[in-house]
Amino acid sequence: MPTLAxxxxxxxxxxxxxxxxxxxYDLAIVGGGxxxxxxxxxxASRGYSVVLLESDDFAKGTSSRSTKLVHGGVRYxxxxxxxxxxxxLHxxxxLLHNAPHIAQALPFVMPSYAWWEKPFYGVGLKLYDALAGSSGLGRTEFLSRRETLVSLPSVQPEGLRGGVxxxxxxxxxxxxxxxxxxxAALQGALLINRMRVERLRYTDGQVSGVHGVDTLTGQSHEIEARCVVNATGVWVDALREQDGSTQAMVAPSQGVHMVVDKRFLPGQAALMVPKTADGRVLFAVPWLGQVILGTTDTPRDDLAPEPLAFESEIDFILQESARYLTRPPQRSDVKSIWVGLRPLVKPPQDEGDNTKALSRxxxxxxxxxxxxxxxxGKWTTYRAMAEDVLQKCVASALLAPRGGARTEHLPLVGAGGGEVGGAGGPVSVPVSIxxxxxxxxxGSEQVWxxxxxxxxxxxxxxxxxxxxxxxARYEYALSVEDVLARRSRLLFLDARLAAQIAPAVAVILQSETGLDPDVSGFLKLAAQYLLEV
Known part of the structure; x- marks a missing residue:
């Protein structure tokens, strides 16, 4: 057996x-989502020299605030x-193959209360299976009333006809x-967080790099690159404006999620309601020992780095959860609430404020x-997005061709053990759902x-x-927030507990980095993840 590096x-x-x-550099990337x-x-895996600059922390924005689903998109x-x-679906x-320690298969159950719901949604989900083909994770099944209650012990039994x-x-x-x-770093890329790109560099009218500023020291850095990619999510229009664009590309939408105790949804299946009172989708998803409730889809015209939920969104999630769960969560039951901004692409002519009509x-x-x-785009298709970007860069003569993508069968750091079965086959994952x-x-780094x-x-x-x-040593963490929000997910799971242990984390972190871990900033942030009762 080879020695683990x-x-x-x-x-x-x-x-x-x-x-x-x-x-x-061949490629300078702005944005670490x-x-x-x-x-x-x-x-980097194709051999290009790559530098990536992130103004805050990797995945600080939208990329750490998703519904935690790797999915084809039933509503799409x-x-x-x-x-x-x-x-x-492909x-x-x-993703499940390349990161089995981070991603796993999960059963979802749609409860049916009207006579038509089970056959209607069941047929659609059978098509979902067919589109997945050999990449399927398991067959869609029609459930009786009793089977639905076994899968979702806390689902509302009154009027329940079955499920899918x-x-x-x-x-x-x-x-x-x-x-x-x-x-990416193992492939030779240089990635740095807390490095804000303030402006683009130009040579003879063409973008030739970026001017960066270290937000920890104030030091300036001039980075030269043959190709610069603006991958800043909902914030892409700021850099585009510097480049002379006058048309906004993104219409932000926010999604709100709440975390409650596992007792509100015991078992291993997630609850999915395809059409709530206002037409949105509702999820109740087991995640890291707790349950996520969400999400909303609300237009937003500002780009706050820490957006807050609207009271109407909080009420919507709690009210809809009460319709489907025998023990309705109250505000006092919410352990953490977070908001993510989605970068929905505007059509050529704005069609109003209906974000459901915008492109995913x-x-x-x-x-x-x-x-x-x-x-x-969305998390699930990040790898396909990367392929498209590089194809566009080569087609525009910004990069020399270096062959096709090599990431489809490239295990990520820590991958090891766990297999994903084909359609209808057994699904084996490294940990329980x-x-x-x-x-x-x-994963395989447990030994270290x-x-x-x-x-x-x-x-x-x-x-x-x-x-x-x-x-601190291997995952770029510099602050208490980095550790408790993203290396650990404690802030997202239990904001009060995260605040309680923040001082202890700060002591360890400072001993490792020699930098101020900003415990006071984290305590202020943690307070925003709690609901007022």
């Missing part, structure tokens, strides 16, 4: 020293977008983002000056985690001192 260190001083070396990180891995199927669903399978069970995927979004960043597909544009912008956070999410100081010293049942040290 030690994790690649991410000491920030060393990363900045690399950035200071005068290098003309799912799209930018996936692009960095794809490009209902809209008739077959091509998008087929692509996403990418779903690829189908399979999709689930993942830890922030953990996947870090796996992409670290995998990604768009790649190249400006006259050569700035490449990519936005839209909805299991609490723990060492299993480190166990060797760090504090491996047996637990700050919470799911976070050890060694995990904090691992985050």
């Amino acid at each position: 030690s994790p690649l260190p991410t000491r920030r001083a060393d990363l900045v020293a690399r950035l200071n070396k005068r290098t003309v 799912a799209t930018g990180l996936g692009l960095a891995l794809d490009a 199927l209902a809209q008739g977008n077959i091509a998008l669903v087929r692509e996403a 990418e779903r399978s690829t 069970m189908y399979w999709d995927g689930q993942f830890n979004d922030a953990k996947l983002a870090l796996a992409l960043a670290r995998s 597909e990604h768009t790649v544009l190249v400006s006259r000056s050569g700035l490449v912008t990519v936005t839209g 909805g299991a609490p956070e723990g060492v299993h999410s480190y 985690l166990a060797q760090l100081p504090g491996a047996d010293t637990w700050l919470t049942p799911s976070l050890s001192e060694a995990m904090v040290r691992f985050a």
